[in-house]
Amino acid sequence: MARLDVNRSGEMEVFVRVVDLGGFSAAARDFAMTPSAVSKLVTRLESRLNARLVNRSTRKLQLTPEGCRYYEHGVRVLANLDEAESAAAFADSPCGRIRVSCNVPFGRHILLPALPEFMARFADVSLDLSLTDHVVDLLEDRTDVAVRAGPLKDSALMARKLGTVKMHIAAAPGYLERKGVPHHPGDLASHNLLGPNYVRAGGGWPFAKDGVGQTIKPTGSIQASDGEALRELALAGAGLARLADFQVRNDFARGSLVPVLEPFTASDSEEVHAIFLGQGGPMPARVRVFLDFLAERCRLS
Structure with missing residues (x-):
């Protein structure tokens, strides 16, 4: 009681x-x-x-x-x-539960592989981890830390930048053999552009070359709930997807995915932040050490 x-x-x-x-x-x-x-x-x-x-x-x-x-x-x-x-x-050892929300690509490729090290360092800390590309309300969902990619909205939340990730447009070789390789953003009209089914700032794929830019909204036959599902669809040959470099680096090396339109996506990148409640005042030690760990072991170059 x-x-x-x-x-x-x-x-x-x-x-x-x-x-x-x-x-x-x-x-x-x-x-x-x-x-x-x-x-x-x-x-x-x-x-x-x-x-x-x-x-x-x-x-x-x-x-x-x-x-x-x-x-x-x-x-x-x-x-x-x-x-x-x-x-x-x-003895002032960080302890207790941390509720964490993380976008799926960063979670699967960056955070999950690093968590055993965090748990070994802080045995008295437990994690309640949710992977979702939908933006959560930290206050309403009782979330301590959220990892988000893309532009941040103005709010009372605090943010710690984890880095910037290069974005690529990618497709499977088999898909490109069937549909052809696009050489200009205008060629995408004849391609299946795989996109998310959630609302995000910007809402499209940005292209730029020689100072001329344009944004194309992905309106393909399949929409998915997270970026990792879009990668799996691209690997299966369903269409083109816009994916983070850490998602596709190994796929490019194996040849299971191929980057396209690289001259037009050279400046396409997204910032990744760890978001948390507070106004710069004291925070629980368990949250502080987790944020420090993210900055140390999960920082993007």
Whole structure:
């Protein structure tokens, strides 16, 4: 059973648990309190802060903007309190669970091979890893760190750049034998362009040569949920795909994929960042060492 200290940290803990569990009743059961007692505690917290944190006019728990900010900071403060207690007992060794979201290509080719080394270094840290090319909401999904490729949207999130990756347009030799090798972006009109089924900034394949640029949207017969699925489709001869250099380097060496239109894609690249919550303040040691590990072992040239 969760323990409640009736003080500022206790109020914060109750509020965070209300949000995590989705309501006053669920939090009340967790703390062995009545729902009305939890509701009064949150009301007292709102009065002390002089800010409404929760809209009570809807059946579903709905946070106000002030409530979202208080929750975000509260999660971090409580994590730091947990870490402080753990530090006293375990000599400040990073410990606890890190929830990580990572785009599929970077995860499969860069992160997963490096994780055994991280786990060997930090035996008291556990990882909850999700590979997806869909952008997750770190606050809503309770995610500590997300690895994302491509342009970053303006937000309150912090970012640590892991590098820049060259992008290629690639196809299997068998596909090019059937459909012909494109020598100019205009030739792509007669080709099957494999693209993602999720929304991304830009939304197309950029080409440039001699100062002249254009963007072509992939509108082929197959769309896929992640970049690694697009690579597998390209390997199977389904069409052309835009893929990261670390995905296709070995495929190019083996000849199972062939780069095309290289004179027009020389400047095509994407930045990769590790994204995390916070405004530059203290962060849990487990998150800090994971970010440091990414910068050390998963940095892109």
